[in-house]
Structures are given as C-alpha cells and as structure tokens.
Amino acid sequence: MPRRSLRNNLITERTKTIRYAIRDVVVTAKHLEAKGKKITYLNIGDPIVYDFETPPFLVEAFCDAAKQGHNGYSASAGIPEFREAVVDKEKRINKISIGAADVIATAGISEGIQMMMAALVSPGSEVLVPGPTYPPYLAFVRFFGGTAQTYRCIEEEGWRPDLDDIRAKITENTAAMVLINPNNPTGAVYPSKTVQALVDIAGEFGIPLISDEVYDRLVYDLVPTSTAALAKDVPVIGFNGLSKVYLVPGWRIGYMYFHHPNQDLAELKEHILKQARIRICTNAPAQYAASIGLRESDTYLKDVISRLQDRRDLVWKRLNEIDGISTSKPEGSFYIFPSIDLQNRWSTDEEFVMALLKETGVLVVHGSGFDPVFGSDHFRLVFLAPPPILNSALDAIQKFVES
Ligand SMILES: Cc1ncc(COP(=O)(O)O)c(C=O)c1O
Numbered sequence: 001m002p003r004r005s006l007r008n009n010l011i012t013e014r015t016k017t018i019r020y021a022i023r024d025v026v027v028t029a030k031h032l033e034a035k036g037k038k039i040t041y042l043n044i045g046d047p048i049v050y051d052f053e054t055p056p057f058l059v060e061a062f063c064d065a066a067k068q069g070h071n072g073y074s075a076s077a078g079i080p081e082f083r084e085a086v087v088d089k090e091k092r093i094n095k096i097s098i099g100a101a102d103v104i105a106t107a108g109i110s111e112g113i114q115m116m117m118a119a120l121v122s123p124g125s126e127v128l129v130p131g132p133t134y135p136p137y138l139a140f141v142r143f144f145g146g147t148a149q150t151y152r153c154i155e156e157e158g159w160r161p162d163l164d165d166i167r168a169k170i171t172e173n174t175a176a177m178v179l180i181n182p183n184n185p186t187g188a189v190y191p192s193k194t195v196q197a198l199v200d201i202a203g204e205f206g207i208p209l210i211s212d213e214v215y216d217r218l219v220y221d222l223v224p225t226s227t228a229a230l231a232k233d234v235p236v237i238g239f240n241g242l243s244k245v246y247l248v249p250g251w252r253i254g255y256m257y258f259h260h261p262n263q264d265l266a267e268l269k270e271h272i273l274k275q276a277r278i279r280i281c282t283n284a285p286a287q288y289a290a291s292i293g294l295r296e297s298d299t300y301l302k303d304v305i306s307r308l309q310d311r312r313d314l315v316w317k318r319l320n321e322i323d324g325i326s327t328s329k330p331e332g333s334f335y336i337f338p339s340i341d342l343q344n345r346w347s348t349d350e351e352f353v354m355a356l357l358k359e360t361g362v363l364v365v366h367g368s369g370f371d372p373v374f375g376s377d378h379f380r381l382v383f384l385a386p387p388p389i390l391n392s393a394l395d396a397i398q399k400f401v402e403s
Pocket residue numbers: 045107108109110111134180183184212214240241242243249252253254
C-alpha cells in the first residue's frame with residue numbers, strides 16, 4: 001500500500017488549546033541560550049534549581065527504598081504506609097481528620113488536577129478558579145470541554161478573593177470551586193475568615209471545594225488555615241504533595257484527600273480510583289521515602305523559610321523601587337506577582353516578558369499566562385535564586401524598564 005501522508009486534521013482541538021506559560025516561555029529562552037545568551041531562569045518554582053537542597057534523610061530514604069527492593073508496581077491508591085503518613089501529617093500540621101481510605105497517592109498534584117477534572121468536568125461544566133491561578137486548573141478544565149471561570153482576587157487587598165465576584169459567577173453548571181492557599185502566583189495567604197467565607201459560599205450553593213495547599217508550610221507572616229479544618233458540613237477535596245515543602249519536585253509524589261461529611265464524595269472518590277487503577281500506580285520508592293519524610297523531623301524547614309524570607313524582602317523592596325512596577329508583599333510560597341505599567345512600549349505583558357528576556361536574559365512569566373483577565377499587565381518572578389543572582393536580575397530589570 002502506498003505510504004500516505006498524515007491528515008492535517010489528525011490532532012484534536014483539545015490538545016491544540018493546551019498552554020503552560022511557565023514552561024512555554026522556556027522555548028524562546030533555550031533558543032537564545034543556544035546562540036550564546038546567558039539566561040537567568042526566574043520562571044519556574046523548582047526549589048532545588050539554585051542553592052536549596054533536598055534534605056539528606058529523604059535522599060537516603062529514597063535510596064534505601066530502592067535497595068530494599070521496593071521497585072515493583074504498588075497499590076493504585078498508594079501504599080498503606082504512605083496513606084497513613086498523610087493522615088498523620090494532615091492531622092499534625094493542618095488539623096484535619098481523615099482516614100487512610102480517604103487518601104489517594106498521585107504523581108504530584110498535577111496528576112490529581114487532571115484526574116479530578118476528568119471526573120467532574122463535561123462539556124458545559126464550569127469550574128470556579130482564582131484569577132490569577134496556577135495554569136493547569138485552566139488547562140485541564142478546558143481540556144475536558146468545560147469553562148474555567150476565574151474569580152477576581154483583589155490586588156489592593158493582598159490578592160484576597162472577591163466574594164461578590166464568586167457569588168455572581170456561580171451558576172447551575174458550576175461543578176466545583178478551587179482555592180489555592182498559599183497562592184501561586186500571587187503569594188497571598190488567606191486569613192481564616194476568608195477561608196471560612198469561601199466554605200460558607202460553597203455550603204450555601206452545594207458546591208464541592210478543591211483546596212490546593214502545596215505551599216502550606218512555606219509561609220512568612222501568617223499561618224494558613226486548611227480549608228478542610230474549617231469545613232464542617234461542606235465537602236472538601238484537598239490537594240497536597242512533597243514537591244515544594246520537602247524539596248523533591250522530581251519525585252512526582254503528591255496526594256489528594258476527601259474530607260466528606262456524610263460520605264458526600266464517595267462516588268467521586270470511586271471515579272478517581274478507577275483512573276488511579278488505569279494508570280497503575282505512582283512512583284513506588286518515592287512513596288516509601290515520602291512515608292518516612294512526612295513523619296520525620298522537619299528542622300531543615302526553619303532555615304529554608306528564613307532564607308526565603310530574606311529573598312522575599314529583597315525582591316519586594318527592589319521591585320517597588322522601580323518606576324512603573326509595583327507589588328504587594330507575598331505572605332507565602334516563593335512567587336511575587338508585580339504589576340507593570342506597559343505604557344506605549346509594550347502592547348501586552350507577554351510582549352514585555354519576551355522583550356525583557358531578549359534584552360537582559362532575565363526570564364520571568366507573563367501574568368496573562370495565569371489568567372488573561374485578572375493576571376494581565378503583571379509578571380511572575382520566582383525568588384528562589386540566591387541574593388547575588390536576584391540582585392543582578394533586578395539591576396537588569398530596573399535598567400530595562402527605566403531606560
Ligand atoms: C498551586 C500549585 N499546585 C500544584 C503544583 C504542582 O505540584 P506537583 O509538583 O505536586 O505536581 C504547583 C507547582 O508549581 C503549584 O504551584
């Protein structure tokens with residue numbers, strides 16, 4: 001049979017719509033790097049790219065797990081040791097009462113988002129997500145044919161959610177409401193009364209809450225309240241993982257838990273478990289190591305937070321000294337989300353980010369990649385790099401913007 005060329009329409013519209021600004025911008029950076037330009041990567045929230053290190057006891061636990069032969073497939077929902085360790089950690093740190101059967105191990109929260117949206121979203125469904133938001137919440141809702149409705153987070157009020165906007169955007173098609181606390185990209189940490197207000201709205205309208213708490217312990221000024229700890233009769237799905245707080249993003253280990261009064265989420269959990277079985281399991285040695293990590297001493301964190309706090313203060317001060325840039329102070333995570341006065345120099349924040357990259361080699365992410373509505377005219381800078389690198393990047397940004 002003669003060889004046929006691929007049909008033009010072979011690729012689905014579904015995959016054509018996928019965007020992930022945080023890594024999409026790297027494509028241009030790599031082209032420039034290949035031509036000899038030095039690039040300063042301040043775009044990605046990987047805590048071990050610069051001078052932070054994975055705690056050695058975790059690395060040992062991972063190696064031990066592999067040496068002890070934990071290299072086979074594991075149970076699809078996760079090994080019992082891991083699920084128990086999550087129960088213990090969530091009780092100890094976040095004051096949440098769940099059982100091991102409520103926990104499902106995932107290949108990072110990212111897989112959890114995908115599975116959750118696959119189970120909840122059909123064409124016509126709407127999911128409320130913060131504006132701006134961590135981009136996969138937008139991408140996966142769209143992927144499964146739904147609409148991600150971003151609700152406004154108010155910059156002047158430390159990026160706290162606008163409760164009126166949320167209420168106005170709830171319809172009979174609203175499948176779930178997402179909150180991210182502490183937040184990426186804004187660094188906001190919500191006081192417990194804000195979390196309570198979100199829980200109350202969800203309860204009033206009968207909407208499940210999805211609470212992403214991956215930065216739960218990376219906070220500087222305010223200790224966050226976990227959503228499930230406040231939600232008495234409102235179903236909450238919690239997303240968390242080891243990538244950020246335990247400095248092991250490459251292990252791809254996370255979890256979701258179902259906090260469900262009256263077993264309200266039992267059917268949803270079954271549909272997530274079906275997906276867990278079809279993808280077989282998550283990284284087995286990582287689950288064994290994480291079971292130890294979640295219970296072990298966390299003294300390393302004090303140093304991590306103190307160094308991050310210095311970097312937070314540095315970037316916050318220096319960015320606010322630049323004409324045309326202003327920003328609120330992040331209270332958690334390792335992101336800052338300044339606004340930029342584009343004047344007539346750049347037509348969009350993306351154009352600004354690309355011009356900055358080409359001129360200075362400093363790579364940040366355009367705010368519209370986190371939500372075209374509430375993220376535009378901003379950019380996100382990751383302050384994980386050591387102070388000398390941050391300072392020279394900020395010198396370059398200042399010169400570029402003020403020139
Ligand atoms: C809010 C939020 N959720 C989830 C993730 C992804 O986490 P994981 O590595 O567990 O997939 C990130 C990563 O940046 C994040 O910022």
